[in-house]
Amino acid sequence: MADLSNLARQAASRPKFVAHMIAAYQQEKHLDDAALVAQLGCSLDDLIHLRLCTLPRPDHFQEDIERIANPTQRPMN
Incomplete structure (x- = not known):
């Protein structure tokens, strides 16, 4: 995790x-x-993983927010 922490x-x-x-x-x-x-x-x-996410793109905002909030990519329903 130290490598990810350094990247973050x-x-x-x-x-x-x-x-x-x-x-x-x-x-x-x-x-x-x-x-x-x-x-x-x-x-x-x-927190380390959150820091390594890119900011949401304006034209894909909802999709990107879901990706950031749900890094496992499981459906959020």
Whole structure:
């Protein structure tokens, strides 16, 4: 998981990744990772995977949100 964690850290400097938005939010709210996962109700591993997602594309917004929210690709019905 260390490799993914390093990639997620690098993704924070790239605006097309969710990591970029998360980093901005954490900075604004003065949250470390432990506080953020507590707020989100997820694990640190989940947070790492979330950071590595690309931001939703405007023309595929719903599809991309479902992909981000449901990384296993199981139907959300």
